[in-house]
Amino acid sequence: MISRAADRALDRLARGAAGRPLAVDPEVAAFQAAVPVVDLVIGSALFRPDFLRPIGHGHMDLERARAGGLDLIGLSIATRYPDLRGRLSGPHFRSLGIRPRGRGDLAIVEAFIRRIEGWAARSGGRLILARSAADLRPLAASSAAAGDPDAPLRAFIGVQGGQVLDGDLRSVERLARLGVRTLGLAHVMDSPLAGSGTGRAGGGLSGFGREAVAELERVGVLVDLAHASPVAIRETVPRLHRPFLVSHTGFRALAGQRSRWRRYSPARRNLSDDDVRLVGQAGGLIGVSLATPLVGGASLEAVVRAFDHAIALVGPERVALGSDFDGALPMPFDATGLPTLSAALLAAGFGRQVVAAILGGNALRLLGPQ
Numbered sequence: 001m002i003s004r005a006a007d008r009a010l011d012r013l014a015r016g017a018a019g020r021p022l023a024v025d026p027e028v029a030a031f032q033a034a035v036p037v038v039d040l041v042i043g044s045a046l047f048r049p050d051f052l053r054p055i056g057h058g059h060m061d062l063e064r065a066r067a068g069g070l071d072l073i074g075l076s077i078a079t080r081y082p083d084l085r086g087r088l089s090g091p092h093f094r095s096l097g098i099r100p101r102g103r104g105d106l107a108i109v110e111a112f113i114r115r116i117e118g119w120a121a122r123s124g125g126r127l128i129l130a131r132s133a134a135d136l137r138p139l140a141a142s143s144a145a146a147g148d149p150d151a152p153l154r155a156f157i158g159v160q161g162g163q164v165l166d167g168d169l170r171s172v173e174r175l176a177r178l179g180v181r182t183l184g185l186a187h188v189m190d191s192p193l194a195g196s197g198t199g200r201a202g203g204g205l206s207g208f209g210r211e212a213v214a215e216l217e218r219v220g221v222l223v224d225l226a227h228a229s230p231v232a233i234r235e236t237v238p239r240l241h242r243p244f245l246v247s248h249t250g251f252r253a254l255a256g257q258r259s260r261w262r263r264y265s266p267a268r269r270n271l272s273d274d275d276v277r278l279v280g281q282a283g284g285l286i287g288v289s290l291a292t293p294l295v296g297g298a299s300l301e302a303v304v305r306a307f308d309h310a311i312a313l314v315g316p317e318r319v320a321l322g323s324d325f326d327g328a329l330p331m332p333f334d335a336t337g338l339p340t341l342s343a344a345l346l347a348a349g350f351g352r353q354v355v356a357a358i359l360g361g362n363a364l365r366l367l368g369p370q
Contacts, residue, residue, distance in 0.1 A: 024343040032342045035356040036139055038072040038363035039335075040287040040320055041158065041226075041248040043327035045075045045112050051119045052127070059325035060335040062127060065153050068338035071139055071360065072130070072367075073153065074247065076327070077112045078160045078187050079105040104166040106174065109159055113178055116157065128152045131179025133220075136368040156367065158182035158224065158247060162193030162212060169208075169215055176219040181367060182247060183216055184224040185209060185232065194236065195229035197268045204231035210239065217242045222366070225279065226287070226322070233275050237282045243366050245285040248322035250294025251276065251309050254302075266293050273313055280314025285366050287322020290341075291329035298332045300344040307345060307358060316354040320363040 044051050044060055054063045065073060100107035120129045130136050139154060157180050164183070165171040175183065185191065190199035193209035205213070213236060216223050223244040225233050237244075250270040271279075271286075279286060288306050292298045295306040310319045325335055333340065338359075345355045 024339045028343045028346060029339055031346070031352060031355075032069050032339050032359065036071045036360035036364055037069045037338065038321065038360035038367075039070055039325065040074045040245065040322035040363055041076050041289075041324045041327065042073045043076050043078075043324060045077060045116055047326060047328075049115070052123055058334075059323075059331055062123070062153060064335040068335040069342075070153060070335065070338065071151070072136065072364070073155050074158045074182065074322075075116055075155045076158050076160055076247075076324075077109055079108040079164055080161065081188060105161075105164045106166050106171050109164050109175070109180075110178065113157060113180075116155065120155075123152075126152055128154045129179065130154045130156045131181075133367060133369045136364065139364065139368070156181040158184070160184040160224070160227065161187035161189075162191035162209065165193070165212060167192060167208070169211055172212060172215040172221065173219050176221050180221060182222045182224045182245065184226050184228075184247070185213075185236065186227050186229070188227060190229075194232035196227050196232075197229045198227070198265075199229065202229040202231065202268075204229070205235040205239075209236075213239055225284070227269070230272065230275055233271075234278065237278055237284070240282065240284075243283060243285070244279075245287060245320075245366060246271065246279055246322075247287045248289040248291075248324045248327075249286065250289050250291070250296070251306060254305060254309055255294055255296030266296070270294055276310065276313045280318040284318065285320050285362060286310050286314060286318055287320045287363075289329075290321075290323040290325070290331055290333075291327070292332055293329060298330070300332065300340065303332060303341060304344050304348050307350075308348070311350075311354070316350075316357055317362060319358050320366075321359060 042060060052062050054061050100111040116129060120127045159180050162185050185194035186196035188196060188198050190196050190201050192206060193212050194205050195201055195203035213223055223240060224247045225236060226247045226249055250266060252270040252272050255266040255270055276286060288310055290303055295302045307319065325331060342355060342359065
């Protein structure tokens with residue numbers, strides 16, 4: 001199957017990564033078990049027909065998510081990938097085993113949501129789909145579920161790329177009714193809403209994009225500026241009046257190298273310090289990716305540097321985890337390594353309150369009941 005081959009080839013550990021991590025100090029394990037852990041972006045729905053079945057490749061399945069201490073994940077949906085010239089054209093994720101019931105990108109989104117709904121229905125209560133802020137109230141109200149191996153994993157749905165609206169503003173309300181919590185204006189290529197940092201033109205917010213942003217805020221879908229071009233970020237942020245996020249990113253100051261894939265390189269994908277500050281000053285949440293090209297290395301030290309850099313720019317209350325596990329990029333570890341990340345952050349001198357906020361507190365404040 002194409003999806004399985006893509007999963008094996010793309011969702012791997014980085015060369016030089018330690019692999020599955022060693023056990024952490026029991027005190028650190030107890031600390032992480034006492035706090036909710038949230039990952040804003042997981043790509044498993046794109047490549048994985050069955051999230052419930054443990055597998056030996058990729059970065060995550062239900063078993064590994066709970067082993068890593070995760071309580072809430074954002075299952076990300078994308079509908080298209082660029083052709084060799086970086087255009088938003090024919091290539092799309094229909095090839096990955098889904099069966100849309102209609103034409104257009106919104107039909108692809110609906111098909112992926114049916115896949116996720118099927119997982120939840122077959123999970124015996126182990127996976128719960130959180131379609132609204134109210135659905136997160138049990139997790140936000142207490143840490144009772146954190147660390148409980150029998151507690152369910154909750155998941156919300158995020159969509160990447162404004163092409164999913166099919167040029168129709170009414171599609172925004174349709175996404176909200178489907179339970180979509182976040183919408184990225186652009187993905188790895190320019191969309192009808194906004195330019196992408198790795199897009200062909202990399203322009204700003206379009207007229208339709210301005211209308212869509214206002215409608216997203218009206219219906220309560222969070223605007224996600226991950227992948228958006230610098231111009232699009234600077235044109236969008238002043239228009240936002242509600243909480244928003246950059247669900248997953250790295251930082252150009254740490255990983256700004258160009259690659260043989262000239263368009264899709266850290267130099268274009270990652271955020272500048274000025275744009276990070278702009279997002280933070282406007283109240284946006286920055287999700288730090290764990291992908292090795294975006295953090296600048298396959299070591300835990302590189303990941304810790306990325307979190308440290310974000311905190312230095314916007315403060316600990318504006319930083320969260322947005323790993324992009326199973327998102328077609330190499331990682332330093334799979335989902336079972338998150339306790340090791342907690343240990344590394346604590347060992348680097350981050351206070352427990354700061355680490356708890358990064359691991360889940362900040363994301364829950366954004367996604368949960370206001």
